[in-house]
Amino acid sequence: MTMLLTKMEVRREEANRPSIIKREYEDLIQFAPIILASTTIEEADHRFREDGSLRCLVIGNEHSEPFGIVMRERFHEKMSKRFSPALYYEKSIVRLMDKEALIVECGIDTEQLLDMSASRSEERMYDSIVVTRGGKYVGILTSKQLSSLSNQIRLEAKQKESEVITSTLGALHSILAETEHVRQASADGKSHADRMIDETLTGKTVLDQVSSAFQQVSIRVESQARQTKELTEHTTAVADAVSVIRSWSDSCHMLALNASIEAARAGEHGRGFEVVASEVRKLASLTKAATEQIDETLHQMMEALTLTITTGDQAHSEVNTTLEGLNAALSKFEQLFRAIAENRNRLDQVDAYAARMAVTANEANRQLQTMSAQD
Template structure:
């Protein structure tokens, strides 16, 4: 079995697959042959045997029917029954002919039965017609009947025997098909069991080979993982398949690993000493750099405080200068507003005096209008009186003065309306007069207040002019202070920037030292781990 061990796993599995396919194909071929034979048998039964059995059953019925029809025709002297008997004879004759065609082996026996049938039919038909016609010799009836009975018995026996043979053949064919199917089933079952056994044996063989090689590798790796393995230990190589190649390559890997571990062990001790020394020196350098960084931060904080103080002074001076400029602008604007107020107050005073004069004139005109209204009222009363007199005269004139009376009524009504309107106008003028008098009084007060406002505005303008001159002086001093503090702020900012750059340099150096210290600590840890790891292997 060395050839099987040296085969690759793929080829082993492929060989099992090919053999399985061959066995399956053989089983399939056997089953196919059995199925084809059964199909042929069933086809033969359907087309031949079943048809023969059916025709044989019909023949048994037809021959009995034929004898009964002839007997009934003679008994009842019925020609129609003879016709039916003749048709039955024809059907039976056709069946025998068909059987001779589809059953070549029984062709001779069927021909004899056909001849016996013809002989029986001829004899029986002649006997029946003779008895119906009364032309038959009664002395010969017994002899003819005996001969007919022998022929009928021979015909009946032949047809019955043929039927029994065909039924037996049908049963035999069915049994043969069943036996063949059963044999095919048993054979397929046996081949299937053989295939399963073969597959099981082949699978177990391959599984044992894979499990054995994999188990050796797993055990060796487990010992190495537990720190109990020996790198010089070699696995047993059985065969040249993939598992054998795995074992061989694993042995090569162990040899390579043993050599590598040996070289690592040789440099682990010097590496551990160097890592420890580097770690100590980096701790000293880091401590010194941290102290320098702390001092730089202290200087930076002091310069920042000074710079903030100078900036605050500069900012306050700038704000004071801006406030002074704003105050100067506001004072200038206020002075202009005051001057404008004085001018407007003067104009307002003049306008109020003009309005007061106009209202006085209005009051005088109102009194004139009152006089005119008195005249209009007097005219309206006289018109009303004249209209009344005219109406009285028209009434005296009778029918001739009717039109004049109408005109007199209209004139009197118009005079009444004029009098009413005059009263309303007088009422309005009275109200207007009262309002004019009130306005004249109010205007007098307004003229007094306007004069006082003009005087106060002039005083305010003088005060704002004095404030403006003082603000100009303050603004000049704030400008000098802001310039000086700005120069100090620039110097402080320059010094602070230098300190910041120095502090950043210390921070960068400290970061680099921290990284180097971390690397040295990691290197020291790696060296210890490497020493611990290499100590677990046996060389």
Template sequence: MPMLLEEKPDLPLEDTYKHEDDSALVTEEDNTELSFNNQVSIRDYCRQVPMVGVHTTCGEAASMLNHDQSYPCVVLGDDQNRPQGLIMREKLYRILNGRFAADLFYRKPISHVADSSPVVVDVQADAPGVIDVALSRSEEHFYDCIIITEEQRLLGVLTMRDLMSLSRRLQHEAGEERVRTITESRQEISRIHESITKLVRSAGKTGEEAKEIIHLSEQGAISLMQVEASYNRVHQHMEGQRQHASDMLNSIETGAGMARSIRSLADQSALLAMNASIEAAHAGDYGRGFQVVASEIRALAKQTREVAGDMSSLLEGIGELTRQTVELVRASAAEIDESSVHVTEGSAAFNRLSTAVEGMLHNAAHIAEEGRHTGEVAEHIRRKLEAMVSGEEI
């Protein structure tokens, strides 16, 4: 005689539906790995199934499934429509079709045979994550439905067929996205290639301009060297003029001394002429002729003194002008020396500029070479992307 299954008393709700594997339950709160950015929504693939209470019998559940053959399963839930378990149609039929099944299970609560730890996901979970969860299940529950909830209440279920349809749609959209990405990348590569071409042309133009700057810098340096040489010659000439002016000033001083000596002699001659006139007066008629001579000598001495005074004044004026000329020559020489320093610095600056531009010319040539190489690589990538797009479109 076959052994009958022992009928166990009803367990409390929390014991009957205690989840044996909490990792199989993916709710809105626990879903940390599933994102919500995918455009494909699992809501579009949900199908409606009946929800029964935990005390519903196996026979009543079987009647529901017989009434509508489109139901793949029955979901167990509490009074707030929160899923607590799941029984697949095939599993329930297999249990009820066994020997003595009517006596053993028909009036038993469905909770005794239902899966108390089904996979539950929130409707906001992303589709690829749901598929990953479904594929990671054990072989025993691999083809079970996945319960979909919204705000922890039953929304519907997904069958394996639904998951396959969802996967095909994801693959199709991924392919379209890949084509769009490749097309956009090809366009970006084309723009990059165009920019690199412009960069190469600009680098070449920069190189030509750098050569022109080097040429102008060299000419500027040569011109400044010529100006510096001219300044040096002018400085030498002004030094000679200053020396001549100094010699002239010394000669003027000598002439002024001679004029003073002549004036002194004129004064002495006038004094002698006056003494001679006095002596001639004492001589009476015999001294009249000598007195005339003395008068002429006195007049000549007076004229000599006046001429010596004029000469002394003239020499003093010439001496003052000569001293001013010497000062001007000295100041001009100082200005020329300072200008020569600036010219030397300018020449050095031109040399540094020429060196810097030569470095820039070298860099421009290097940039142009690298740009040409990068352009070739970009063109190669663009052709590869075009081939990929053509392959996708075919």
């Protein structure tokens, strides 16, 4: 008795197996009868005659594990010969089975499945492919279904390629727009940097002028201090001379007083000498009064000169402090100038990089547009 697994039995076994990732071809799998190796060729011929749409019979064991296939066209070609029925009808279907049938496990990658199908020999190129899951028979894939699957994969690939091209074109347009923004920002930055360089140079020039003016002031203050000290020294010398004159005046006064006393003692003979002595005393008194006035004036001059020297020293210290601040400011201006110049150089580099990026992006955009037009 022929042992034939029905479609329902195969589907029941398939439903009891664990599911895996579904591939594109799984919805295209068709059912074809699976028969045991003990089935006779006559019984197989009856199956083909009974169902005109049946393209093949799958050969398997009692566990639904396929190991061969019989294609309708080659079966009829073999059996159409004059003595074939008499020779083969009682024989096992294994005699006409294709032992090199392509049997694949469900879940295999679709591209790998198509590659395996395309690598078959020319005579088997249009044979159905037997599909299993966990080694158990599931169904078949016909050449028509494989062709449809190949076209579907190709269309999907083209669609994905078109989507990728469209997406890439959009990204490139964004890159070009951002690149233009970068270049514009770089140009604005360079313009600002140029203005800052000009302003920095102007500020540095003004500071240089102020520094030069303060240096002249410092020189003048130092010169004035020297002159004031010299004047102080001269005033001191004058004061010393006045002291000598005062001493001489006192001596003359004493001598005149003594002369008057001696003239008084001489009586009438000393009267003329007394007149002279009196005049000498008057001159000595006037000289003393004059030297005291000069001494007072010199004392006031010394106080004024001392105050002038103190003020000059303070002014000189303040000028030096200001010069130090100006020199520090000039140093900062030079650092700022170098920093701005370096920043401008970097902006030039950014602009150059952005320009090269724009050229590359435009070339890529042109190539993608060409690819898109070819599709």
